[in-house]
Amino acid sequence: AASSSAGGQTWSPVFGGRSIGIGTIVIALVGGWVLGINPLTILGLLSGGGPAPQVQTQPHTPAHRPPADDTMARFVSTVLADTEDVWGELFRQGGGRYQDPRLVLFRGATPTACGTGQAAMGPFYCPLDQKVYIDLSFYEEMRRKFNVAGDFAQAYVVAHEVGHHGQNLIGATSIKPAGESKNQVSVRVELQADCLAGIWGHSARASLKIDDADLKEAVTAAHAIGDDALGHSNASDYTHGSSAQRIRWFRRGFDSGDPRQCDTFGVSKYADL
Numbered sequence: 001a002a003s004s005s006a007g008g009q010t011w012s013p014v015f016g017g018r019s020i021g022i023g024t025i026v027i028a029l030v031g032g033w034v035l036g037i038n039p040l041t042i043l044g045l046l047s048g049g050g051p052a053p054q055v056q057t058q059p060h061t062p063a064h065r066p067p068a069d070d071t072m073a074r075f076v077s078t079v080l081a082d083t084e085d086v087w088g089e090l091f092r093q094g095g096g097r098y099q100d101p102r103l104v105l106f107r108g109a110t111p112t113a114c115g116t117g118q119a120a121m122g123p124f125y126c127p128l129d130q131k132v133y134i135d136l137s138f139y140e141e142m143r144r145k146f147n148v149a150g151d152f153a154q155a156y157v158v159a160h161e162v163g164h165h166g167q168n169l170i171g172a173t174s175i176k177p178a179g180e181s182k183n184q185v186s187v188r189v190e191l192q193a194d195c196l197a198g199i200w201g202h203s204a205r206a207s208l209k210i211d212d213a214d215l216k217e218a219v220t221a222a223h224a225i226g227d228d229a230l231g232h233s234n235a236s237d238y239t240h241g242s243s244a245q246r247i248r249w250f251r252r253g254f255d256s257g258d259p260r261q262c263d264t265f266g267v268s269k270y271a272d273l
Helices: 023-035 038-048 071-093 139-145 151-170 183-208 212-224 241-255
Strands: 102-106 109-111 115-118 124-126 130-134
Touching: 023 109, 038 241, 071 102, 071 151, 102 109, 102 151, 109 212, 115 130, 130 139, 139 212, 151 183, 151 212, 151 241, 183 212, 183 241
Parallel strands: 102 130
Antiparallel strands: 109 115, 124 130
């Protein structure tokens, strides 16, 4: 079973702060030991800073932006604003400040600091410019190809990408467990983002009036985009996790509302994810 502790030490979520003292240093050392994050990275966050993205200049690629009256564009923007409220409050509770990601909606292709974003890639987050990129045609494909529809299913996709932004802010994506393949590390990262999406869902239940039917939509979406559901029969080819894993970690965050439950890197055995 997944665990949020290591060696009997539990992780207290540390997201930022404005002063450095002995207590802060101890927290950074413990948090770094449990999560495998360089304590200097955590100390940087605790002092109010964050990992500075090295933005790369990309040649201009024509992007087809949705019109201002696009209903889906407005919906996605609304969900992003709600994630900012939720994560802003969680970071404040930890004594820090959340840095809002920027949202880029497009159709077709768009330039990013991580290279050219294309519809075939699906939604993605670029840590180099701290932007969430969503080609709105992905939602049409979800309905057509995966038979997945519903507002909360669509919101789950946004919240998952925002989860990657949170990982970037605390340095979680820099963790490289010894002896694991690139794909296995990717699965840990993606499952953690699913769990963080669940944390948002837990906190947004009241404001967005999320009910059991909405939760089912998100679970259906998580199942549809599991590696096995997408046709990967060999587990070594997984990069995002199986349908069962994605549902389990999303529910872990949604049911608990506790970021400490999202420590996929605290699970010592990859097979236990």
